[in-house]
Amino acid sequence: MMSGKCITVLFLVLGSGLGSGSCGKVLVWPADNSHWLNVKSILEELADRGHEVTVLLSSSFLGTDPTRSPFNFEVISVPFTKEDMASLMEDFLHMWVYELPNFSYWETTSRMCNLISRLVSINKATCDSVVWNEELMKMLREAAFDILLADPLVLGGELVAEKLGVPFVYTFRFSIGNTVERLCGGLPAPPSYVPASMGGQTDRMSFMERMKNMLFYALQDVLFHQFFWREWSQYYSDVLGRPTTLCETMGKAEMWLIRTYWDFEFPRPFLPNFEFVGGLHCKPAKPLPEEMEEFVQSSGEHGIVVFSLGSMVYNLTEEKSNMVALALSQIPQKVLWRYKGKKPETLGPNTRIYDWIPQNDLLGHPKTKAFITHGGTNGIYEAIYHGIPMVGIPMFADQPDNIAHMKAKGMAVELDFNTMQTQDLINALNMVINNSSYKENAVRLSEIHHDQPIKPLDRAVFWIEFVMRHKGAKHLRPAAHELTWYQYHCLDVLAFLLLCAAAAVFIAVRCCLFCCKKCGRIVKKKKTE
Amino acid sequence: MMSGKCITVLFLVLGSGLGSGSCGKVLVWPADNSHWLNVKSILEELADRGHEVTVLLSSSFLGTDPTRSPFNFEVISVPFTKEDMASLMEDFLHMWVYELPNFSYWETTSRMCNLISRLVSINKATCDSVVWNEELMKMLREAAFDILLADPLVLGGELVAEKLGVPFVYTFRFSIGNTVERLCGGLPAPPSYVPASMGGQTDRMSFMERMKNMLFYALQDVLFHQFFWREWSQYYSDVLGRPTTLCETMGKAEMWLIRTYWDFEFPRPFLPNFEFVGGLHCKPAKPLPEEMEEFVQSSGEHGIVVFSLGSMVYNLTEEKSNMVALALSQIPQKVLWRYKGKKPETLGPNTRIYDWIPQNDLLGHPKTKAFITHGGTNGIYEAIYHGIPMVGIPMFADQPDNIAHMKAKGMAVELDFNTMQTQDLINALNMVINNSSYKENAVRLSEIHHDQPIKPLDRAVFWIEFVMRHKGAKHLRPAAHELTWYQYHCLDVLAFLLLCAAAAVFIAVRCCLFCCKKCGRIVKKKKTE
Structure with missing residues (x-):
């Protein structure tokens, strides 16, 4: 149909x-x-x-x-330009990734509110x-x-x-x-x-x-x-x-x-x-560009790792990119890294940097062993679709939550962008590639994804x-839309029932007291008689 | 797929x-x-x-x-026969239809419990x-x-x-x-x-x-x-x-x-x-047996009414069946009535009684104007499937609830089996046949039923x-299965939060009292000085 x-x-x-x-x-x-x-x-x-x-x-x-x-x-x-928006997004990202982790909860909330109020005025x-x-x-x-x-x-x-x-x-x-x-x-x-x-x-x-x-x-x-x-x-x-x-x-x-x-x-x-x-949005993989396919095939039995931090993160600090490149240079896989920043000095011969990669086609390639991702929903779904385990380096918005989901489902290892070191990335990659449970869980989730009625x-x-x-x-x-919040939770009914119960108790107590008094009087009267 | x-x-x-x-x-x-x-x-x-x-x-x-x-x-x-089961069902039906309506809530519950305990022992x-x-x-x-x-x-x-x-x-x-x-x-x-x-x-x-x-x-x-x-x-x-x-x-x-x-x-x-x-279980209608099709066609522009009280109600009391037959004889439609009891004396020439009717094929017939039903789920769904408005005469189990649903959705008129009179049935039939809103609602529900992804x-x-x-x-x-009832409703969390609040209030009050006492003493001391 x-x-x-x-x-x-x-x-x-x-x-x-x-x-x-x-x-x-x-x-x-x-x-x-x-x-x-x-x-x-x-x-x-x-x-x-x-x-x-x-x-x-x-x-x-x-x-x-x-x-x-x-x-x-x-x-x-x-009344604002594409450049204004791009710069706002850049500020947003920078604040979230580099500044917020050092703030307290209330400082975070206050900064977020400030940022949101900027977004709201643009929205309005x-x-x-x-x-x-x-x-x-x-x-x-x-x-x-x-x-x-x-x-x-x-x-x-x-x-x-x-x-x-x-x-x-x-x-x-x-x-x-x-x-x-x-x-x-x-x-x-x-x-x-x-x-x-x-x-x-x-x-x-x-x-x-x-x-x-x-x-x-x-x-x-x-x-x-x-x-x-x-x-x-x-x-x-x-x-x-x-x-x-x-x-x-x-x-x-x-x-x-x-x-x-x-x-x-x-x-x-x-x-x-x-x-x-x-x-x-997921689709079966299409063939890769010739040069890329050659590089992927050159990985032999070790296969490849696909690495992207999404469409909003273009470059890292020099220190960070060197640390990451050093880690990548120490794994036996070939790595395809989507990155627009300055080429890191520590870049190994097994790693190639691209301005843009056909992410879905790479994740669907039979040589792909792992995906290093910031944890955006689109990328996560491409990994689920093709059954590829992940190393998640969440940056902002829903990404920490997304990676928490994938971690709980046994398909990802999480790294902290701000504190991770070379060895952490190497260990994480080794874990998702060599510990078969990650691949098994990725395949299980992929099967669930593909096995829907439509x-x-x-x-x-x-x-x-x-x-x-x-x-x-x-x-x-649902008719819930016609109810107020206290009607929805039946708080009015509960209050009424409690009131009835309280009234019943009150009347019972008064009756008891009245009877006791009456009895007391009779006893007193009898005694005085 | x-x-x-x-x-x-x-x-x-x-x-x-x-x-x-x-x-x-x-x-x-x-x-x-x-x-x-x-x-x-x-x-x-x-x-x-x-x-x-x-x-x-x-x-x-x-x-x-x-x-x-x-x-x-x-x-x-x-260790019991088909006849035992049939007779139990008969008792069940008789009690529900004829006896329970005259009982109080507690008597109903007690009778139901009794009956259920008989069913439970058979089940066990x-x-x-x-x-x-x-x-x-x-x-x-x-x-x-x-x-x-x-x-x-x-x-x-x-x-x-x-x-x-x-x-x-x-x-x-x-x-x-x-x-x-x-x-x-x-x-x-x-x-x-x-x-x-x-x-x-x-x-x-x-x-x-x-x-x-x-x-x-x-x-x-x-x-x-x-x-x-x-x-x-x-x-x-x-x-x-x-x-x-x-x-x-x-x-x-x-x-x-x-x-x-x-x-x-x-x-x-x-x-x-x-x-x-x-x-x-619903299917498109198949052609009717020749004799039945002829009878249906003879209804002309008035069309037909299909009448069945389901597979468990075979016959009615003589009084009831005469009352029903009299009502049916007074409508311009032809009526096909599934009924195994004695032929009522008041049966009109427009009504034919059948031991069994191809209910789905009749409801899907273009001449069908209304369905008189006890309100069993299967029959109701056949009526929804074919978009036929109903007169519901609920008898037992889920039938009153089913008819209440159909009434609320504007596709049925409800009659009380025990109190209905000839004119009530005539009025109800006229209502669902001649008031176009019933047919419109039936067609709307039918469209909803047919318009599903699969x-x-x-x-x-x-x-x-x-x-x-x-x-x-x-x-x-859902992970709800791993929780106790009080955990599910977060009652333990609420109790803890209330306790914390109470403790905070208690400490605050004690502090205030302590301060007041202290101040009081100082004032007293000063006064005595």
Whole structure:
């Protein structure tokens, strides 16, 4: 059912939603960098199936070249440049990787809040350029989109959808402490075995870890409510011209396409409008460029190691890169290292540096023994897809959490970027390459990933098309959205029951006292008689 | 992927579990009557895909004729006959339909407990005939089954699986108050919007209804723990030769194939090892027998009404059947009534009585306008599949709850079997036939049912084959199973935090008192000076 064009699918459905024979119009509110790389796979598939895809693109967007793409781009003119964004990202990265590890919890939180407030003002300026641009809004309204696909890392997609009266679907990695998914999406998360995102725990926690997890959830909820959401709620109310909140608007998402699956994720409760589509961008490996293939083949039985710290980390300090290169020079494998910085002096003859590597094709190569990664979700999923064990050197955002997952599942060894030494990297590589359990676990997770009723990309596209066909997916929306937080937790019922119990006890005690008094009087009376 | 034989599927999977090219061996622990009708669809598909299916069949089993089937039957000799079972079912039905409505809640519960204890002793005798039959157990062990498929309406399947060391999968409708799914399977069910099974509520509850729902959950949990499970836990411990509980053993199910879907079910949280496969037995309609088709065609533009009270209700009291027949005689539709009792005197010329009707083919006939049903899950799903509105006359078990679901979704009108009068039935039929909203809702639910990424039967079979290939589905099992109930709810953490808070308050108060005392003394001293 999923292989044909949308025309075929629409003919199969009992004539509702989009008319048979016509394809849909998709509006996209994307996030940048790796988020864009991921959502692009969905958009390409949608375009391939005949849908018209229009991306609302900020003029400062880094991730794409509008001239080489099957999508329409509606460029939003924003009051900051690509260079501003790149430099902000650089600051962000530098602070997270080099500065935060030396800070206390509260200093970290304060710095993060400061950074987030910079990002928020950029986000708001982007929203301003759309929602107050009447000409653009009129054009979007007239285009009569069937759906809006939003990444809530950049807020505003849901607001544009509400203003246009179009159903929207999220493509979502997570929010810190899963606060958005829980409080706005209704996702239940028992703190006893569901680790909060970015809390660094697994699903098996000690008493202290459970307490930490619970407090982490609570703290994030307070932070979101008190600091992030208030301002946005006012903004959303102003734009929509009626009192609302950010959370209420986000909660209207028809589907939440989560970018993980049970190979990566710890089993947890979820809702029918949450679909776990992790690894949807993964593909079988294509042949390597000739020169690269020759180098890979020259590794003989030792095979190769693929090394990349992702698209945001271009170079390291000289000391760090020398330390890393020295470690790599001491392993028997050949190494392909994606790196744009100065060539380290200690670089061994077994290591080659590339500006860019075909990461997925390399990870799918039969000679590949291990992957040294920063732990971005896209890269982790390529490793799972091809069953390659990892050495994780997490840098920022979800990366420490991602590597914690892979470590718990026995597919990765973790190193601390700030403290690791040459020998640590050598040991870690030897461990994942020579201790067979890592490869076995990687293959097991790969099997789980490949053995699904239908592929993640097909599931994502199915639900997007479903929402287009039926103008929503209301039958999957839990009634929890209609309840206040105290009704949801039945606190009003509990309070009432406690009150009843207290009243019953009170009356019983009064009755007893009354009887005792009465008896006492009778006894007294009898005595006096 | 799901269309080929198991051989094809196995070749596609990365060589784990069952060897490529071989098919699996499935052992089945079925429940009787409508449960068997449902599970048979799965077994037929498994047999069709080349798996060897062996059914452990009690000699008193009513639902099947072993001579006409593609499965092997291993008949278990039990100390009671088919006639005993039929008569017990008759008693059960009579009590539920005619007696219970006149009883108070506590009388109902006491009668139910009595009846359940009769069923339990039959269930236990069936288990005895398997688990203590060493020859049979040896034969089953030597047969080396890959999976056991159990319906927990009849306990023992999970026990046999444990004794044989075979992974097992449940095919499950529900337990009262969902106690088994919640307490043994880890399924979360916030009482604020997830109505307890057989509590008769929907997902939108008033304050009083939420309280009722919460207390219903609590009461069922106590009943299960105190009355049903204790004895079984002892039995399971005796059989397995180690201390265990029924709940712990049931909690080992690799997958829970639930016989509903979001067309019928209210959206609720669930776990990755729960798969909602409602309607898996539904099929497109086949042509009707010639005589029946002629009768149906003779209905003209008014169309027909299909009427069945299920496979367990054969006849009604004379008064009831006359009342019903009189109502049917007064509608313009032709009626096909499945009924084995005495022909009612008031039967109109528009109504024909049949011993048996091809229910699915009739519901899928273009002339069909409405379905009068007792509200069994199988029949309800056939109506959803074909988009036919219903008049529900629930009799027993899950039927009131099923009709409450369909009523809430706007696809059914409910009548009370004990109090309904001729005019009520006429009004109800007119309502579902002439008020277009019922048909519209039925078509909407039908569209939802048909518009799934893959069909429910294929999903059920996929996960059964998955468990066979991987010897389980451990990656879907939540860590909640490793926690005690108070750890699960973080009560130990809350108690500790409260203790800390109390200690902090206590110390603060003591400090204040100490300071006050000190100050007081100084003031006193100064005064005395």
